[in-house]
Amino acid sequence: MSDALRPLIVGAGPTGIRAAQTLVDAGIRPIVVDEAAAGGGQIYRQRLVPDERTPRDLYGSETGKATALHETFARIRDRIDYLPQALVWNVQGKAADVAAGGRTRRLNFSHLILATGATDRVLPFRGWTTPGVFTLGGAQIALKSQGCAIGERVVFLGSGPLLYLVAWQYVKAGARVAAVLDTAPFSSKLHLLRGLLSQPGVVLRGFRYAAELMARGVPVHFGVEPDQIEGETRVTGMIWRERGKEHRLACDAVGYGFALRSETQLADLAGCRFVFDGRDRAWRPERDLAGRTSVSGLYIAGDGAGIAGADAAELAGERAGFAVLEDAGLTVDRARIAVLERKLAAIQRFRDVLEAAFPFPDKWANSVDDDVLLCRCEEISIGQARTAAREQEVRELNRLKALTRVGMGRCQGRMCASAAAEILAAAHGQPLEAVGRLRAQPPIKPLPLGIAADGEAA
């Protein structure tokens, strides 16, 4: 019976691994394709080369979860078809195009679970493309995966739980953190008290990060309006405003980000219906609590289905695995599903608290200067986008792309589209959802022209 089932899981982070485990436990052999060299995803990313650091050094308070996930993946390794360092660059019907090692081949699947995760939401401001500026996620990967800091005097900036986590991880690793600049006012953090009842562990951990940072003398500023990153060929300093007053701090690296954005290109290519998620300020694939999308046999879970964090990702991955089993007519553990759904619902409620505690910087879209670069691949400025909006009456994101090239370059809008949508919406004073979203095109990431084609596999 299970021979006919050939589920493909894209991504080997918390979602993908838990989905794979659920299928393996039911006697099914899924294919797991992951871009990284080792499982764990971004949050539980493993070292490229072994070093003296212990799991506790790498994952801190999340060591237990990281280790359990890695162990699970090692345990099921022989009962899955695992393709590391491989990119699913296109999905069409019941087949995926997978590139690895200079070759591409087509994998047929019976079910597809997208566990594609998220990347930092980047908002441009003056100097954001100066060498030495990283996303928060990028800064974290440099540390976890390669054991290096992005600089010797690092400023962390932005809004979102990751801001404090990464700063804390840097301090723990012995790096010098010059400051943590939170764009949200201190008062917003009081919202976290509402979360103490539902997710006390998460809230207390967050407070602990902040407390330890302060205890070690790291200045933490709230209500920051970033003005510019200084430096010609390398970051030399950071200028910001706080209660109307200008501040300047010398530093040689900046890590910044404003929460996360889901990676949804494959869901789009597969034809999933999208809905606007006001909390994520983004369009995302429509899905039920089990991860079923509008396309039969296609599931999406974890941060790629809407931002909910690593704990939710594990639960949602397992739930999506059960959904595949249910839809294939196999028996499932109903009690376990009920537990998963209850926990997922609780985390969803808690996300509202987090959003209030780490709000999006509403003023950004109207205050950022015209000459700041919006799309770094195509070198399009904020002003060019605003001009197109005004003079060519552009109100929709694909139209903006067609007329200005925003989102047309190497990143295909993965880095710039969130900011472009905010700018376009603000230019006309229209709601964010009205500007739509960029249509995805394959390949979802650049592909070498000389890649060899192996045709159909399995």
Place this chain on the structure above:
Amino acid sequence: MSRILHKDVAIIGGGLVGSSAALALRRMGLSVALLDKGFCGAQASGVNYGGVRRQGRPPEQMALSQRAHVIWPRLKEIIGIDGEFVRSGHLKLARTEAEMASLEAYATRVAGFGLDLELIGRNKLRERFPWIAGDIVGASLCAGDGHANPRLVSATFALAARRAGAEVLEHTPVSHVERVPEGFHLSAGSGTEIRARFVVNSAGAWAGTFAEAFGEPVPLGRIYPSMIVTEPLDVFMTVNIGAEGGGIYARQVERGNCIVGGMRAEPTVDLDFSRPTGSGAVTIMNRAADLFPALRNTYAIRCWSGTEGEMSDRNPVIGFSRTTPNLIHAFGFSGAGFQIAPGVGEVLAELIRDGESRTPIEAFTIDRFARMDQGSPAGSVPEARKRETSK
């Protein structure tokens, strides 16, 4: 929010043909409503390859093509931007002796039309275009041809029409059009009703239903040409490349990206949109890497496709309806409409103003299919001829 507009001309379809007609009509002082079911210039007119070439067109298109030829270098003056038009030349490669013979025969056939084709042999080709690899037998160069940026040109023609006073109604699909005593009545999206003396059917791949509504079924099929674009590179590809027998075409834009096409895509769930197949995209990429060594170690950053109307004989339909006075068709450009479209726009405006055009368009009458298919039951739609799409 129902409203009634009274216009001299209603144009169904805001592609490059409809938009350039709208602009030309406004310059003649006629009132115009330009309707599109989506954004103007967002379908084939805006996402095509961008070749601005006369070379390779059949003789019957030459007068029209030459008329358009003089418009392209004047875009800045006409629509306010140059549309990245470059008179780079168009080089058509022959990979076999038979293909070379075919290029030579073509050069003879169009000798009187002023294309100034230059036939180039194997050795000379190597010398002048050393960046082309592979066993190329020879080529034909049309120095006056070039390329431009469709997504800018087509949308900007519509914008220019609007600025010239045309009523441009985007996201306004025409749901019904009928002949009434004083002209036409159109019902469109958002409760828009239009009364017009003339109607232009320039609805591209969607034009068939409007032709059929007036008793003129046509063998209009759909094709989905697909392309890839590379990351930006130093400029090396100095001409627009085509190939006799098809399979590959390529150009490099000012910014340095190379655009390469030569395969066909498939429609998506939404049948009005299409997307390249994975294998099709890789085939194009591999062909490009083989033909242009400079591309071997570069990356494709995107591929895309568009929906284009194709006639069974690959010539467009242009001209007055044979059933309905003051209805004019202009569609079915069969993958080769970009270059001639601005010329077609002028011709349509002349037809409306003067009842005739100074450019011969007899070859494109809509009743040519009825004549071909004499004996077939009235109103039937002949099936589009299957064409080999890749080689």
